[in-house]
Each structure stands twice: as C-alpha cells, then as structure tokens.
Amino acid sequence: MTYPWSSGEVLTAADLNVAAGLVRVFEGSMSGTTYTINNVFSSTFRNYHVNIANFGESSGGSPTVNLRFRTTSDDTRAVYAFSQYGHFGATPFNGGASGQTLLEVATISSVGLSSASFDIMNPNLAAVTAVGGTFVTYQQNVVNYTLRTSRGAVATTDAYTGISFILGAAASFSGTINIYGYGQA
Numbered sequence: 001m002t003y004p005w006s007s008g009e010v011l012t013a014a015d016l017n018v019a020a021g022l023v024r025v026f027e028g029s030m031s032g033t034t035y036t037i038n039n040v041f042s043s044t045f046r047n048y049h050v051n052i053a054n055f056g057e058s059s060g061g062s063p064t065v066n067l068r069f070r071t072t073s074d075d076t077r078a079v080y081a082f083s084q085y086g087h088f089g090a091t092p093f094n095g096g097a098s099g100q101t102l103l104e105v106a107t108i109s110s111v112g113l114s115s116a117s118f119d120i121m122n123p124n125l126a127a128v129t130a131v132g133g134t135f136v137t138y139q140q141n142v143v144n145y146t147l148r149t150s151r152g153a154v155a156t157t158d159a160y161t162g163i164s165f166i167l168g169a170a171a172s173f174s175g176t177i178n179i180y181g182y183g184q185a
Contacts, residue, residue, distance in 0.1 A: 020183045020184070021182075021183045022049060022180035022181070022182060022183070023045070023180060023181045023183055024178055024179070024180050025040055025045070025048070025179050025180065025181050026040045026177070026178065026179040027176070027177070027178050027179075028176070028177050029174075029175070029176055029177075030052070030055075030165065030173035030174060030175045030176070030177055031172055031173055031174070032172055032173060033166070033167050033169075033171060033172060033173070034164055034165065034166045034167070035164065035165045035173050035177075036070070036074075036162065036163075036164040036165075037162050037163050037164075037177075037179070038070070038161065038162040039161050039162060040161070040162055040163065040179055041120075041123040041124040041160055041161050041162065041163075042124055042161065043124055043125075044181060045124075045181030045182055045183070045184070046121070046122060046124075046125065046182065046184060047119060047120065047121045047122070047181075047182040048119065048120045048123065048179055048180060048181055048182065049117075049118075049119050049120075049179070049180045049182065050116065050117070050118050050119070050120065050133070050177065050178070050179050050180075051115075051116070051117050051177070051178045051180075052114075052115060052116040052117075052175045052176070052177045052178075053115055053175060053176045054113075054114075054115075054174065054175050054176060055106075055108055055114035055115055055116055055137065055173075055174070055175040056108060056113070056114060056173075056174045056175060057108050057167055057169070057171040057172065057173055057174065058171045058172040058174070063107065063108065063167045063168040063169030063171055064104050064106070064107050064167075064168035064169075065104075065105055065106040065107065065108055065116075065135075065165060065166075065167060065168070066102040066103060066104050066105065066165070066166045066167075066168060067102065067103050067105055067131070067163055067164060067165050067166065068080075068101075068102050068103070068163070068164045068166065069123060069129060069154055069158075069160035069162070069163055069164075070160060070161070070162040070163065070164055071158065071159075071160060071161055071162070074164050075154070075156070075158065075160070076101050076102075077101065077156070078099045078100060078101050079099075079154050079155045079156050080098075080099075080100040080101065080102055080103040080152060080153075080154055080155075081096070081097065081098035081099070081100065081103075081152060081153050081155065082096050082097060082100070082103050082104055082105070082131075082150060082151065082152035082153075083095075083096035083150070083151050083152070084096060084104070084148055084149065084150045084151075085148070085149050086135075086146060086147050086148035086149060087146065087147050088144055088146050089144035089145065089146075102166060103131060103152040103154070104150070104168075105118070105131070105133075105135060105148075105150045105152070106135035106137055106146075106148055106150065107137060107146060107148070108137045108138075113137075113138045114135070114136060114137035114138055114175075115135070115136050115137075116133065116134070116135045116136075117133050117134055117135075118131060118132060118133020118134065118135075118150070119131070119132055119133055120163075123159075123160045123161075123163075124159045124160060124161060125159060126157045126158075126159055127157055128153055128154065128155065128156070128157065129153065129154040129156075129158075129160060130151075130152070130153050130154075131150070131151065131152040131153070132149075132150070132151045132152070133149070133150060134147070134148070134149055134150075135147075135148045135149075135150060136148075
C-alpha cells in the first residue's frame with residue numbers, strides 16, 4: 001500500500017514503519033529516582049519525539065532531571081555536552097557544559113505541573129546522538145515557572161537502544177511518558 005491511504009485499504013505494520021508522522025513506540029508511568037526504558041530505539045526509526053506530562057518529583061525540592069543513553073547499561077563515559085537557555089519567571093539564565101557523564105535537561109518540583117517535549121536524533125545509528133527540546137516546569141525553590149530550552153549531544157557513534165532519566169536528588173519521579181518514532185515516508 002502506498003501513502004496516502006484510501007478508504008477500505010488494510011493498514012499493516014509495514015505500512016506504518018514507512019509512513020510519515022509519529023508512531024508511538026512506548027508509554028509508561030515514571031517512578032523511582034532513575035527511570036529506565038530499554039529497547040525503545042531501533043533501526044525502524046531514525047529520530048524520536050518524547051512527551052512527558054504531569055512531570056514531578058517527591059522530594060519537595062527542585063532537583064535537576066538528567067538523562068543517559070544506554071545499550072545493556074547506561075553510558076556513563078564523559079561524552080555528554082549540553083546548552084540551556086531559559087527564564088526563572090522574568091529572570092533569564094543560560095548555561096551548559098561538555099565532557100559530562102550525563103545530560104542535564106531540566107529542573108522539576110513536586111507540584112507535578114511540569115511538562116517536557118523534546119526530540120532525540122540518531123540514537124540507534126552509528127552517528128552522534130543529539131537532543132533538543134522545551135521544558136516548562138514549576139520550581140518551588142524560585143516559586144515560579146521555569147521555561148527552558150535544552151540542547152545536547154553525545155560525542156560517540158554508539159547505536160543506543162534505551163534511555164535513562166535520573167533525578168539529581170533522593171526523590172522519585174512522577175509523570176506519564178510517551179515516546180514516538182518519526183516515520184520516514
């Protein structure tokens with residue numbers, strides 16, 4: 001079957017794998033201080049989109065949210081670099097670092113009013129993996145919303161199959177996460 005489809009045609013998994021648009025490959029409820037998703041990236045899709053709704057944590061603080069890519073275990077080498085720009089309420093900030101053992105992407109609080117929307121490019125290819133997106137979070141330590149745009153890269157050509165989200169505090173995640181593959185019609 002070719003895209004676009006017409007009424008009465010049977011849509012197969014093979015059709016979805018080559019179709020344009022987003023195809024959900026994972027849905028879950030975040031919990032624990034580290035939330036790991038295995039076998040979510042494959043050669044079926046080159047790029048992925050991640051949405052996290054009702055994002056929060058249990059400590060009552062405002063810990064950072066970090067991520068690491070993984071195959072059979074987290075890649076803990078100093079191969080991550082990130083850059084961020086945003087606002088704490090009306091106060092602007094920027095920052096970043098390279099040669100890190102994880103990628104910092106956001107800061108969240110226990111209110112659970114945070115959300116994240118970001119793309120992951122090339123995680124399962126022998127190419128540099130890149131991350132970019134927007135995080136809207138409520139931070140109790142500044143009693144305000146934080147708007148953050150984060151970009152990052154992993155300076156390897158490893159083909160990753162999974163991802164771990166790590167809180168920078170002794171807390172537990174909350175939120176619903178969906179990961180979608182970008183179709184390549």
